[in-house]
Amino acid sequence: MTRFQQRVYNIVKRIPRGKVATYKVVARAIGNPRAMRAVGNALNKNRDKRMSCHRVIRSDGMVGGFARGTKEKIRLLRSEKVMIINKKAAVKHIISKF
DNA sequence: CTAATGACCATTA
DNA sequence: ATAATGGCCATTA
Numbered sequence: 001m002t003r004f005q006q007r008v009y010n011i012v013k014r015i016p017r018g019k020v021a022t023y024k025v026v027a028r029a030i031g032n033p034r035a036m037r038a039v040g041n042a043l044n045k046n047r048d049k050r051m052s053c054h055r056v057i058r059s060d061g062m063v064g065g066f067a068r069g070t071k072e073k074i075r076l077l078r079s080e081k082v083m084i085i086n087k088k089a090a091v092k093h094i095i096s097k098f
Numbered sequence: 099c100t101a102a103t104g105a106c107c108a109t110t111a
Numbered sequence: 112a113t114a115a116t117g118g119c120c121a122t123t124a
Contacts, residue, residue: 004121023106027120038121040105045122058106065105073105 007031008042011098015055018080021095022059029098040065061088 007030015021023036032038036059043053044067054076058064063084066073074084083090 002121027106032120034107034118035120037104037106037119041103041121042105044105053105056105060107063105067105070105 002042004030004032004035004038005042005045008039009046009051012043012053012056013051014098015052015095017052018082018093019095020055020057020077020082020089020093021098023056023064024059025096025098026056043067057089057094061091061094063087063089 008026011026011029012021023039024033027033027036027039030039039056043056044065046053046067054066054073056064063070063073063077070087074087077084077089082093
């Protein structure tokens with residue numbers, strides 16, 4: 001586990017149920033404002049099902065990728081009442097700061 | 099060390 | 112409105 005991954009997970013862990021954050025905002029929160037792409041890579045490697053990496057989406061509102069499939073990601077989000085239309089999450093759920 | 103990869107982003111066409 | 116492009120960065124081969 002690299003330190004970068006640690007920092008990412010520590011932030012992602014704090015996203016409350018029913019809310020989502022963008023890769024970009026997470027990158028900013030860990031102090032690497034331009035590392036949003038690397039954030040996605042870090043989450044991709046996570047195999048811990050207990051961790052809620054499905055709450056991280058793209059900055060344009062699209063749900064984005066998921067290690068176990070976008071379908072599953074959407075299913076998980078819907079299960080916690082996050083409204084999704086055309087693979088896009090409703091703005092009201094998106095958190096923009098920590 | 100260099101090169102390639104990808105759960106991204108903003109700009110441009 | 113959609114699609115392509117160049118850039119960015121941690122990790123891995």
